[in-house]
Amino acid sequence: xxxxxxxxxxxxxxxxxxxxxxxxxxxxxxxxxxxxxxxxxxxxxxxxxxxxxxxxxxxxxxxxxxxxxxxxxxxxxxxxxxxxxxxxxxxxxxxxxxxxxxxxxxxxxxxxxxxxxxxxxxxxxxxxxxxxxxxxxxxxxxxxxxxxxxxxxxxxxxxxxxxxxxxxxxxxxxxxxxxxxxxxxxxxxxxxxxxxxxxxxxxxxxxxxxxxxxxxxxxxxxxxxxxxxxxxxxxxxxxxxxxxxxxxxxxxxxxxxxxxxxxxxxxxxxxxxxxxxxxxxxxxxxxxxxxxxxxxxxxxxxxxxxxxxxxxxxxxxxxxxxxxxxxxxxxxxxxxxxxxxxxxxxxxxxxxxxxxxxxxxxxxxxxxxxxxxxxxxxxxxxxxxxxxxxxxxxxxxxxxxxxxxxxxxxxxxxxxxxxxxxxxxxxxxxxxxxxxxxxxxxxxxxxxxxxxxxxxxxxxxxxxxxxxxxxxxxxxxxxxxxxxxxxxxxxxxxxxxxxxxxxxxxxxxxxxxxxxxxxxxxxxxxxxxxxxxxxxxxxxxxxxxxxxxxxxxxxxxxxxxxxxxxxxxxxxxxxxxxx
Amino acid sequence: xxxxxxxxxxxxxxxxxxxxxxxxxxxxxxxxxxxxxxxxxxxxxxxxxxxxxxxxxxxxxxxxxxxxxxxxxxxxxxxxxxxxxxxxxxxxxxxxxxxxxxxxxxxxxxxxxxxxxxxxxxxxxxxxxxxxxxxxxxxxxxxxxxxxxxxxxxxxxxxxxxxxxxxxxxxxxxxxxxxxxxxxxxxxxxxxxxxxxxxxxxxxxxxxxxxxxxxxxxxxxxxxxxxxxxxxxxxxxxxxxxxxxxxxxxxxxxxxxxxxxxxxxxxxxxxxxxxxxxxxxxxxx
Numbered sequence: 001x002x003x004x005x006x007x008x009x010x011x012x013x014x015x016x017x018x019x020x021x022x023x024x025x026x027x028x029x030x031x032x033x034x035x036x037x038x039x040x041x042x043x044x045x046x047x048x049x050x051x052x053x054x055x056x057x058x059x060x061x062x063x064x065x066x067x068x069x070x071x072x073x074x075x076x077x078x079x080x081x082x083x084x085x086x087x088x089x090x091x092x093x094x095x096x097x098x099x100x101x102x103x104x105x106x107x108x109x110x111x112x113x114x115x116x117x118x119x120x121x122x123x124x125x126x127x128x129x130x131x132x133x134x135x136x137x138x139x140x141x142x143x144x145x146x147x148x149x150x151x152x153x154x155x156x157x158x159x160x161x162x163x164x165x166x167x168x169x170x171x172x173x174x175x176x177x178x179x180x181x182x183x184x185x186x187x188x189x190x191x192x193x194x195x196x197x198x199x200x201x202x203x204x205x206x207x208x209x210x211x212x213x214x215x216x217x218x219x220x221x222x223x224x225x226x227x228x229x230x231x232x233x234x235x236x237x238x239x240x241x242x243x244x245x246x247x248x249x250x251x252x253x254x255x256x257x258x259x260x261x262x263x264x265x266x267x268x269x270x271x272x273x274x275x276x277x278x279x280x281x282x283x284x285x286x287x288x289x290x291x292x293x294x295x296x297x298x299x300x301x302x303x304x305x306x307x308x309x310x311x312x313x314x315x316x317x318x319x320x321x322x323x324x325x326x327x328x329x330x331x332x333x334x335x336x337x338x339x340x341x342x343x344x345x346x347x348x349x350x351x352x353x354x355x356x357x358x359x360x361x362x363x364x365x366x367x368x369x370x371x372x373x374x375x376x377x378x379x380x381x382x383x384x385x386x387x388x389x390x391x392x393x394x395x396x397x398x399x400x401x402x403x404x405x406x407x408x409x410x411x412x413x414x415x416x417x418x419x420x421x422x423x424x425x426x427x428x429x430x431x432x433x434x435x436x437x438x439x440x441x442x443x444x445x446x447x448x449x450x451x452x453x454x455x456x457x458x459x460x461x462x463x464x465x466x467x468x469x470x471x472x473x474x475x476x477x478x479x480x481x482x483x484x485x486x487x488x489x490x491x492x493x494x495x496x497x498x499x500x501x502x503x504x505x506x507x508x509x510x511x512x513x514x515x516x517x518x519x520x521x522x523x524x525x526x527x528x529x530x531x532x533x534x535x536x537x538x539x540x541x542x543x544x545x546x547x548x549x550x551x552x553x554x555x556x557x558x559x560x561x562x563x564x565x566x567x568x569x570x571x572x573x574x575x576x577x578x579x
Numbered sequence: 580x581x582x583x584x585x586x587x588x589x590x591x592x593x594x595x596x597x598x599x600x601x602x603x604x605x606x607x608x609x610x611x612x613x614x615x616x617x618x619x620x621x622x623x624x625x626x627x628x629x630x631x632x633x634x635x636x637x638x639x640x641x642x643x644x645x646x647x648x649x650x651x652x653x654x655x656x657x658x659x660x661x662x663x664x665x666x667x668x669x670x671x672x673x674x675x676x677x678x679x680x681x682x683x684x685x686x687x688x689x690x691x692x693x694x695x696x697x698x699x700x701x702x703x704x705x706x707x708x709x710x711x712x713x714x715x716x717x718x719x720x721x722x723x724x725x726x727x728x729x730x731x732x733x734x735x736x737x738x739x740x741x742x743x744x745x746x747x748x749x750x751x752x753x754x755x756x757x758x759x760x761x762x763x764x765x766x767x768x769x770x771x772x773x774x775x776x777x778x779x780x781x782x783x784x785x786x787x788x789x790x791x792x793x794x795x796x797x798x799x800x801x802x803x804x805x806x807x808x809x810x811x812x813x814x815x816x817x818x819x820x821x822x823x824x825x826x827x828x829x830x831x832x833x834x835x836x837x838x839x840x841x842x843x844x845x846x847x848x849x850x851x852x853x854x855x856x857x858x859x860x861x862x863x864x
Contacts, residue, residue, distance in 0.1 A: 203863035213859060219851035222658055231687075241859060246659050246840045246849070253683035257650040260643070264654025267641060268621070268662065269847035272654075290644050380860050386853045420847060421621045421639035421655070421662055429633055429640035432626070440589055440634050440640070 002513060006059040006191045007145060008067050011137065012084050013076030021159065022074075022134035023054030026141070027375055028155045030058045031204045036198030036377045039568065040066040040370070040490065045229065045313040051079050052482040064376055064489025065339055067122050068568035072144065073194070074137045075101050076120070085099035088113045093190040095140055097121055097133060099494045114190050116140075116182070128170035135171050139178025146193045149179055200250025201380050207345035207371035207486075208233040208275075208303060210381070213518045214349020215299070216245055223268030224250040224258040229273040229313050230369040231303035257286035259300070266296050267430055269393075269420040271353050275301035277554065278320045279310065281331070285327040288362055292332030294430040295408070295416070295455065297356035297363075297391070303335065304368040306564045308357070315371035315564030318485055319538035322545065323517055324364050333459035335359070335466075336515040338366040340488030343378045344512065345371065350386050358391035359458045360415060368537070369564045371486040392417040396495070399425050406437040409451050463516045473507040478530035479579055482555065484511040487535050487567060490535055494572035517550045526553050533579050534558045538568065580616060582607045583769050589634040597621025598775030598786075599629055599696055601749030604693045606635070606665075606694065608752075609759040615663055623652040624656040629696035629775075632667060643668075646676025649684040652691045657835050659847040660690070663763060674710035674730045681732075684740035688767045690833040695732065695770070696749075698777035701785050706780030716783065732772045732836065733814035733826050737807065742831055743769035744810065746823040748793055749776070750786050754824075761825065767833045772775070774823070789821070796824035 011022050027037045029179075038057045044050040046236065055070060057063050069089035074438070075081055075096040081103050088094060090112040098117030108115045118140055120133040135156065142152050156175055160168045195422055212234050215223075225235040225244075235251065241250040248265070252258045258274050266272035276284065281302045284497070291298045304320045306312025324336050335355055339345035345367060352363040394417045400403060407428035409416045416437075419426025429439035435452060436442035472492060483491055488510055495508060509525055511518070526532060526547070534544045534555045539562040544555045559575050561567055585607040593599045610620060617638045624633035626645035633640040641649050648666045656664040665743040673681055673695045684693070684843050700718060700852075701707040707720035710730035736744045743765040755773065762769035774793075776786050796813060797823075798800050803809055810827035836840050 075680060203860055205863045209863070213856055216859065217854050217856050219847075219854065221846050221851070222654065224654070245854065245859075246846075248838060248840060248846060249655070250654075251773075252650060253679055256647060257680055257683070260647040260650035261654035261657075264641070264651035264656075265658035265847075266625070266654075267651070268655045268659040270658035271851060272658075286644055287647065294641075379862065381856060383853050383856060388851055388853055391853065420659075422619060424618050427617060427637065428637055429642055431633070431640070431642040432644055435644060439640065440587075459741045480780075484859065 002192045004194055005061070006057060006063070007072070007192065007194060008055065008057050008070040009072045009141060010053055010070040010084065010087060011074040011076070011134065012051065012053040012080040014048070015043060015050045015052045017047060017052070017076050018131065019052045019054050020136035020468050021538055022138055023056060024375070025140060025155050025159050025169070027056055027204050029147070029152045031202055031377050032151050032155065032199060034057060034199045035194070036062045037204055037375065038063045038065060039375045041373060043314050051083060051207070051446040053084065060193070060197060062377070063493060065493040065569045066566060073142060074141065076137070077101065077134055081107070082527050085111055085113065088513050091190070091399025093188070095137060095143070114188065116188055118178065118181055123181060124174055127174035127177055132171055135174040136178035139175035140182045141178045141319055143182035144188065144191060146191065193454065198301045202377040203380050204375050204377050205248060205342050206233060206373055206375050207339055207342040207367055207421070209237050210342040210374065210378070211339070211345040211349045211365065211367065212237050213302065213381060214346040215273050215353060215439040216241070216247065217383045218353045219271050219388050220247055220273055220353065222248045222262060222265035223274040224252050224261045224274050225276065226252055226255045226258050226280060228280045229514060230305055230372045231277050231301065233373065234275045234301065255286065257281040259284040263287065263291060263296055265297055266298050267421070271357070273299040273353070274302065275303060277303050277305050278307045278323065281323070281327065289328035289330055289332060290432050291362040292328070292334060292455070293432060295360040296430060297360055299352040299356050299363050299365065299556040301367065303367045304366065312564040314369070315563060316486070316566050317537050317564060318368055319542065320366060320560065321484070321514060321542040324366055326545065333361050333456055334515060335361055335462060336366060337363070337364045337513050338485040338511065339371070339373055340485060340512065342437045344377050354387070354389045355462065358389055359462050360391065360418065361458060366485065391415070394419050394423070394426065399423055407439050408435060408437045408451060408454070410454045413461045414454045415461065416454070459516050466513050466516060466518070468521045469518055470510040470512065471507055472510070474504050477505050477507040479506045479533070480525060480529040480531070481506060481508040481533045481535060481576070481579070482543065482547070483508070484514060484534045487537065490567045490569055490572050491535060494569050494576055498576055506576065514543070514546065517546065522547060523551050526551065531579065532557060533575065535567070535572070537561050539574055580611045580614065582611045584658055584738065585610055585617060585637045585743065587635055587637045591635050592631055593628060594779050596699060596778040597628070598749040598777065601752045602694065602696055602755065602773050602775055603632060603635065604758055605752045605755035609755045609763065612756070613760055613763060618690060619662055621655055621662045621664045623648045623655065623664065623666045625672035627669035627672055627701070629667055629669045630672070631756060646672050647680065649677060649680040649693065650671065651694060653834070654685060656689050656691050657846070659845045660835055660841060661845045661848070662848045664691045665763070666691060666693045669694060669702070670695055670711045671709045673832045677840065678710070679756065682735065682739045685736050685741045685768050685770065687834045688740070688742060690766050690768070690835060691771045692759070692762045693771065694698060696775045697732070697772050697773045698775045700777060700779055702777045702780050731814065732770065736770050736810065737810055737827060741770060741827065742767040742829050744827040745769070745771050747771050747773040748789055748823050749773055757826070765828065766830055766836070768829050776847040792819060792821045792825050793818060796826060798824050
């Protein structure tokens with residue numbers, strides 16, 4: 001029996017084998033036992049067949065990244081041996097369905113892996129159905145890592161409760177059969193014990209759901225979307241809770257319709273949001289410009305996947321940053337922000353609604369598949385810090401005092417007070433043509449200049465209050481790591497695992513806000529740095545290019561990954577050690 | 580409210596004699612006779628000659644992107660059901676760039692009124708063929724004659740489940756006014772496709788062309804506009820004789836009326852407060 005502070009478990013097989021359901025239950029079981037979780041799925045863009053994997057890291061400390069190598073691999077089919085045997089760390093264990101999967105002793109030995117053949121199919125059938133192989137494997141794992149079945153029973157019960165008593169009972173039986181098999185049948189080399197922890201007030205959630213919850217807390221009224229991986233779980237979640245929260249959720253016919261519907265709802269006063277991935281966003285680009293020109297608040301979420309075109313639909317990438325900065329014809333102000341994890345996504349959900357209302361600009365939240373679909377444990381969200389700021393919307397009383405209301409009045413801060421349709425004396429045209437201060441179409445030279453400048457002043461105003469990039473590690477260190485978005489987890493996890501003497505030489509800068517750009521802050525940090533390392537999930541260092549554009553600083557030392565996989569912790573540790 | 584209460588100070592930019600004027604007069608009279616106030620009307624306009632009309636109608640206005648007026652109107656209506664939401668777009672906007680939105684808008688049946696200014700060509704871009712141009716017509720973009728079959732808004736709307744499918748003519752403003760009033764009164768998606776001769780670029784489908792051909796279904800004996808078989812038959816009638824009026828009317832629950840969360844006060848009028856999410860987070864614990 002070895003003592004461990006963390007455990008990495010991976011289950012693999014064909015789509016339709018219950019891989020995801022097993023992974024979700026595994027995560028919940030350990031979360032309720034007080035552990036921290038981070039998970040990561042790999043799956044092709046098909047429903048049946050193909051090769052799916054679900055990997056979870058269980059740790060006594062907060063965890064936000066995946067390892068390349070796992071401690072326990074569960075193989076439900078032969079392809080898992082072919083593709084994933086190499087993923088097991090030396091001394092790790094392979095649990096395989098001995099009814100269906102063959103693995104030679106030599107193969108195990110070459111990989112320094114212990115093999116545990118369990119007749120998962122037979123045991124599942126004994127419990128009632130072959131379908132429950134995943135749950136048998138779950139039970140076997142519980143025994144192997146010395147966990148009691150009490151919590152697991154409860155989680156399994158909850159998971160299948162909607163399917164009726166028979167299904168629940170059968171799954172409980174399957175769980176126990178797996179557990180008992182390991183307990184009674186063999187003495188395995190690999191047996192590990194995790195320290196016993198007290199349960200925490202944590203939740204297990206994806207950044208997609210966290211972002212949705214943040215927006216819900218922040219008064220979201222209207223959400224529109226068209227299904228697109230990996231953004232769809234926002235739609236699923238909001239659709240599920242729509243009627244009880246009073247939110248209108250509309251699955252529209254295409255992304256163009258989505259953007260314009262959300263805009264129409266926002267125009268009349270609802271807080272509106274939409275989400276998509278890069279391809280859907282591409283269809284929305286003309287509307288993005290309309291948001292900018294009509295100065296209508298709108299939050300647009302892009303959960304990135306590998307592009308271009310259909311690209312890598314179910315894999316992760318960060319290659320839409322420059323697209324978000326430049327999407328749509330013409331020049332107009334926008335805000336672009338990127339959450340690093342589920343907690344940040346929650347906060348950005350409500351903050352983005354505020355920024356959109358306050359500055360009357362499109363606010364883009366740029367997330368990605370890794371955090372969007374990956375579950376992580378975070379302290380239960382609170383609404384203690386949530387505030388609602390609707391910006392400048394005139395009341396009927398204020399309007400009555402105005403003799404001459406102008407929706408697009410040229411103001412010092414560029415923000416012109418809004419009215420909402422239905423208000424008396426507040427008429428205006430939200431116009432996709434350039435317009436005068438009333439909203440009437442107007443192509444005069446001076447008017448054009450006044451309106452363009454007015455719109456841009458809003459961004460200057462926002463820059464004054466925009467949160468600065470975050471700096472972790474030793475602020476005086478001369479080596480600086482620069483990143484944005486979901487690489488937060490892996491970089492910080494890797495960093496804390498480094499020896500003190502390396503840590504003290506490094507600081508890490510995270511951009512939560514990509515536009516407007518924190519030029520002065522960046523100059524200060526980077527010009528006082530001796531070495532800079534840029535880490536991004538794209539082939540062309542898009543943040544690096546942005547930094548160069550805004551500061552003239554060219555970062556040469558880059559760690560870029562664009563194979564659709566996230567950075568593994570081992571890769572970042574190695575890079576930071578060499579840095 | 581009188582018709583002139585819906586005027587703005589903006590001088591219309593339409594050509595003298597343009598069919599758009601007739602539609603506008605009918606629309607303003609309809610709004611006035613329905614007792615609607617400018618602040619409770621949202622006019623969502625497309626891009627084209629007709630869309631420029633958003634500047635000439637005193638109401639809340641939304642000048643959309645080309646082809647995208649319908650989704651904007653649906654979003655606005657769902658968020659504020661107290662508004663009378665009217666979409667005004669040309670045939671290119673409606674049946675070209677915006678064809679998908681048109682079909683899905685009809686399917687969804689949000690309570691909006693859709694008035695198309697159908698002049699059977701693109702006018703603001705100086706006279707190319709449009710989806711409703713007759714096959715064989717020579718235009719700037721089809722100098723050898725249009726190959727495609729003419730799109731038929733009436734039969735398309737019927738097959739998409741349209742609950743109010745009608746055709747007006749800008750040469751009969753009194754009829755059109757009444758038609759628009761009925762369309763606004765219809766609870767659901769109402770289509771009013773209006774023949775609107777372009778006096779500058781369309782030398783075929785002129786006012787005379789329509790006066791010679793049109794017959795009014797609303798005055799036709801034995802015509803039952805709740806009978807979809809009759810409606811299809813009339814919708815497919817084209818050539819020497821062309822029907823107008825209400826082809827079909829059959830009210831069903833509108834999109835918004837299906838939603839439990841839209842019962843009571845209009846969404847946009849509800850106070851926006853921080854929502855308690857304690858209950859919601861339990862699912863993730």
